[in-house]
Amino acid sequence: MGNNLSEIPIVFQAMPRWDHPYESTAINIAKRLSKKRTVFYVEHPYTWKDLLTVDQSKIYNRLDCWNPFKQSYHKPYDNYQNLIYIVPSPQIPFNFLPEGNLFEAIRNNINNKIWKTIDKVIDKFNYNKFIYINSFDPVFAQVRSQKELVANIYQSVDNISGEKYIAKHGIRAEKEATINADLVLTTSKELKNKLGFYNNQTHAIENGVDYYHFAENVDGIPEDLSKIEGIKILYVGNIGLRIDYNLIEQIAKKFPQWNWVFVGPEDKREFKGQRLKSLNNVYFLGKKSYSELPPYIRFADACILPFKCNELTKCIYPLKINEYFACGKPVLSTSFSDFYPLSNEINFFNSIDSFESQMEDIINSNNNSDRKKGFALNNDWNSRTKQIEMLISNVLVEKSSQKDRIQKSIPA
DSSP: OOOOOGGEEEEESSSSTTOOEEEEEHHHHHHHOOOOOOOOEEOOOOOHHHHSSSOOOEEEEETTOOTTTSOEEOOOOOOOOOOEEEOOOOOOOOOTSSSSSSHHHHHHHHHHHHHHHHHHHHTTTTTOOOEEEESOGGGGGGOOOOSSSEEEEEEESGGGGGGGHHHHHHHHHHHHHHOOOOOOEEESSSHHHHHTTTOOOOEOOOOBBOHHHHOOOOOOOOOHHHOOOOOOEESSSSTTTTTTTTHHHHHHOOOOOOOEEEESSTTTTTTTOGGGGTTTEEOOOOOOOOHHHHHHTTTOOOEEEOOOOSSGGOOOOOOHHHHHHHOOOOOEEEESSTTSSSSGGGGEEESHHHHHHHHHHHSOOOOOOHHHHHHHHHHHHHHHHHHHHHHHHHHHHHHHHHHHHHHHOOOO
């Protein structure tokens, strides 16, 4: 077995879909891995129930791939022609079932169907072996291919117990996937410590950033942001369970001269900031497309990560921290996670008083934006992917050596 990655395709199975409006760790890595090799990205299958509840445009986008008389793959990204996107057909919903024989029978049946589709696509591209990466979709981390599995890799991007949909069966499935993997990747040191208990080949590769998308966007200030006068403290991202709404409310009431601006979708189940909407210095500007985000960050006075400090958030390394830094912005954050070696670049707070002192420091001191941009550039997705490629290469070398030792030990 050779260790030239460009000769071995990657099957990359993950939850995020190509037409989701927000960036994801999985798709960012898959795109960049495909610069040197073929990557077959396999999205999490829709269920029959989803066909009735999700945006119908997403269903329409997949009809050709679900047609048994047409190919079940496409290339959604013009700049990544080696990224082959596989769309499994809709499956029976089964996540609601309890652990047991019925759940496992349906799980096995669906996995077999998915891998039948994957093998069919791999055949069209004339490959007979592959590297497998499962990114945070452990219920489907059972490889059922007729091809040669060269290396099995699992990636964890969050504390799975805090993800309501997949936690029910995902906690056990993630343990299984971790134990069975040749290599485990995590997006935070806390996740590394957690999963390293089951697999000593566990490495933390934190989330990255599309640096030039944020650093070089020179559009003018967005109209809705321009209407907010004075100091603007900006949060970008999903507005849901992790945010400490009570602390924000206390700070916003005490310092009415500072404006809080939230850009992102409100999670219908997890949003708890209704009282904030009555405050004159708190603004919710709604969700924006990825292409629209840079000007909001660039024209803010400070950016913020106002998360609760708990078991769920301590495993997070947010995508947005490097997006903030790429725009050269000062960052305020609660001490919810370990941000070393970026900690000296972050203004930490955990109370009203500490927030005041940190905000005053930002306003009155020289923000070293070039240094922050330098950190973001070092954390670009291209750099992160190179780290992952090196770890995969090391696995291939080790497995090749093991295979050679076994062959030499067999009598002629």
